Amino acid sequence: DTGVSQNPRHKITKRGQNVTFRCDPISEHNRLYWYRQTLGQGPEFLTYFQNEAQLEKSRLLSDRFSAERPKGSFSTLEIQRTEQGDSAMYLCASSLDRGEADTQYFGPGTRLTVL
C-alpha cells in the first residue's frame, strides 16, 4: 500500500533562497491538499487541487508561494525569497472524491528550516 510521499523530507536553506517541495498522492486520488504546521500548532490549510485545477487558496498563501499540479498527479509547492517565518513542516494530503466527506490522507511532511 503506497501512501502519500513527499520529497525532500528535510530542507535547510538560507533566507532569500527559493525552495520547491514535491508531493506524490495516493494513486487514483483526484484531490490534493497542502497544509503548513508550525511547532505546537495544528496544521493550517494552504491550498487544494481537484485534478489539475487549484480550487481553493488560503490567505496564508502569500505571493511568494505557488503550487501546481500540472497533470493532475504529483504537485509542487514553491516558496520564493524564503523568510525565517516560513520555517515549518509542510504537509501534503490526498483524497478520493466519494461525494461526501472524503478522508484526507497525509504524507510524512517536508520540514523546512530557513536560516
Add this chain to the structure above:
Amino acid sequence: AQSVAQPEDQVNVAEGNPLTVKCTYSVSGNPYLFWYVQYPNRGLQFLLKYITGDNLVKGSYGFEAEFNKSQTSFHLKKPSALVSDSALYFCAVRAAMDTGRRALTFGSGTRLQVQP
C-alpha cells in the same frame, strides 16, 4: 468561520485505564468531524470521522468518538489505553454545507501520555 478547541494540552493516563481526549467545534450548519494522530516526525494518520447517523463512531486501533450536537463536542475515547497510544492527537472540522470548500480546520492538538 469554523474553529476547533482542544482544551487540554496534555492528557496523562495509566496503561489499561480508559482515556478521553476532548474536542469542541464551531461551524455553520452540520459538521464533518475528524480525528488524526501524529507520531514524532511523522505525518498525520487518520483515526475516524463523523459524517452523519450514529453519534458513536468507531475507528482504528480501538478508538471511538462520540458526537454531541447540543454540546458541539466530538470527544475521542478508548476503553483501555496502551503505552503505544502515546502521541499527539488532532481534532478537525469542516462544514458540511460548504460543498465547494475542502479545507479542514484543526485544533492545536492534545498530547496523550500513557504511563506503564
